[in-house]
Structure formats: C-alpha cells, structure tokens
Amino acid sequence: MPAKTPAPVTLTGRHVRLEPLTRHHLSDLFAAGGNDDAVWQWQGGPTPRTEAELGEKLDTILDNEAYVAFAVILLESGRAIGWTTYLDISPIDERLEIGWTWYGSAYWRSAVNTESKLLLLTHAFEDLGMGRVQWKTDHMNQRSQNAIARLGARPEGVLRRHRLRPDGTWRDSVYFSMLKDEWPEAKQRLGERLERG
Template sequence: MTAKLPAPVVLTGRHVRLEPLTTAHAPELFEAAGGDEEVFRWIPVAIPTTEAEMAANLTARLADPSCLPFAVIRLSTGKAVGITCYYDADAECESLEIGGTWYGRSAWRSEVNTESKLLLLHHAFDELGMGRVCWKTDHLNERSQNAIKRLGAQYEGTFRRARQRRDGSWRDSVYFSMLADEWPAARQRLTDRLAAG
C-alpha cells in the first residue's frame, strides 16, 4: 500500500488554529519571521529576506508530495506566526511524522507550540487512528530536542550523517516517537500545561 497523506483539515484550539498552508500566508509569515537567521537556523532552506522569497519557500513546501503543511494562526491576532507539518503518513503502518516546524520569535516560549502539537497529536491518534507519531531533529538543535521531550516523546536513536545542512555540513538526526498507548498520559500533561498558562 502506498503511503498517503490525510486530507487537509482545520484544527482549532483555544490559542491557535492550524489551517492548510497556502501562498496567501506569505505576507504574515514574512512579518513573523522574515530574514530572522535564528528562526531558520535549523531549517534546510534559504532564509527568506523578502515576501517573494517567503512565497517561494511556501510553494516549495506545498510541492512536496510527502508533506501536509499547516499555517499556525494565533487566535488573539488572527495572524499566521509559523508553520508545522505532517510528513510521510502511512495508513498501513499507522504512522506519520510531525516536522518542518518553525515559529516567529513572538511565539517562542508561549502556548503556541504546545497547543499546535496537542491538536496535531489528537488528530493523528484519535481521528486518523495512527499508532506511532515520530519527530526527527538536528543533533545540535537542543531547543528542538527539549521541546519534543516535553511533549512526552521517547528518544529512539540517532542516525549519523543523515541530512545535509544549508551550509553543506552534515547533521546527525535525532529520532523521537510517541505510541498510541503513550498518548493518553501525554495528552493529559499537555492539557494541564495549557490550563496552567
């Protein structure tokens, strides 16, 4: 059976809405993070320094057949503040990856990532029937690794020299996963964290 991405949906929480990404989000995403080297430090694309470059970045992501990208909309402003994606969904293996995530600095250390991942995980496990959700990140990206661990994901291992960075150097990819039977406890922790503010 060929892997097939789930149908695009809109996922709405108390703080954020995840909606299918389009190039129409480019102006707000450029406003949120355009030209910010730290936001794009670990993303293997050219740093967008104009709205046109941001639109080209989004077009490339939309053209990737393994990717279902979402614009992350902050409900308090109604504006897009970042992107997150499903990758490599496989109904037969009951698995998918969450990745390609970035947020403008205004969303860092806020409820945005916690609720975005809560919405994605709920949809993956409770609505799509996935048995495994995974993440992978650069072995040098400690902020990403810590955020993934806080979700309740478990470290699986490190694939050495797995992917080339934008500067031509090679990264090791650190893999994490969460299984369906681990999801209820993780959901409670994430829900409690959001409620605590």
C-alpha cells in the same frame, strides 16, 4: 484496517487554529518570521530575506503532495505566525511524522507550540488512527530536542551523517516518537500545561 490518510482540515484550540497552508498566508508569515536568523537556523537553507524568498520555501511544501501542511494562526490576532506539517505518512503502517515546523521567535516558549502539537497529536491518534508519531531534528538543535521531549515523546536514537546542511557540513538527526498507548498520558500532561499557561 490501516489508519486514515491525513487530508487538509482545520483544527482549532483556545490559542491557535491550524488551517491548510496556502500562498494567502505568505505576508503574515514573513512578518512573523522572515529575515530572522534564529527562526531559520535549523530549517535547512538560508534565512529568507524577502517575502519572495519565503514564498519559494512555502511553494516547496505546497508542491509536495506527500505533505499535509498547516498555517499556525494566532487566534488573538487572526494572523499566521508559522507553519507545521504532517509528512512521511504511511497509513498501512499507522505512522506519520510531524515536522517542517517553525514559529516566529516572539511565540517561542508560549502556548503556541504546546497547543499546536496537542491539536496535531489528537488528530493523528484519535481521528486518523495512527499508532506512531515521530519527529526528527538536528543533533545540534538542543532547543528543538527539549521542546519535543516536553511533549512526552521518547528519544529513539541518532541517524549519523543523515543530511547535508547548506553550509556543507553534515547533520546527524535525532529521532523521537510517541506511540498510541503513550498518548493518553501525554495528552493529559499537555492539557495541564496549557491550563497553567
């Protein structure tokens, strides 16, 4: 029996809540990460300099029926500080990808990414019945590669000349994955990391 197809859902932890992404989140999102070159360097496309430009990026996600997108809400403030998505979803193959993720730079190396991924992975493996979760990132984005590896994901290889960047250069994509039998150990480590703060 195949895994379940993800649907919009709210996932709540101690630090963040993931809720279905909507245009309602736009002002908070721009305040958190708009006009910040560091946030958008690897996101594919120019840095959004205005709320309207960020709205165009948000609409690209909302208009794609193949994505299940979440706003990342910081519980302390109740404000959206980034977004993340399930994509490349194949229930018959029991797999999906976590991607199109960003957070305002003020929240990097905090509990935000760890707990967001813990919520997404728990939902994917335990509620939806996925057997594989994957990530991909630019081969030059070492910060992202390090963050993915810290989750317990394993590097799988590189797709060379995979995507054309907005500046006309070619991106190689580094792939990582986690399988359902690797999830219990990863879940324990992520929980322990959150406990340590």
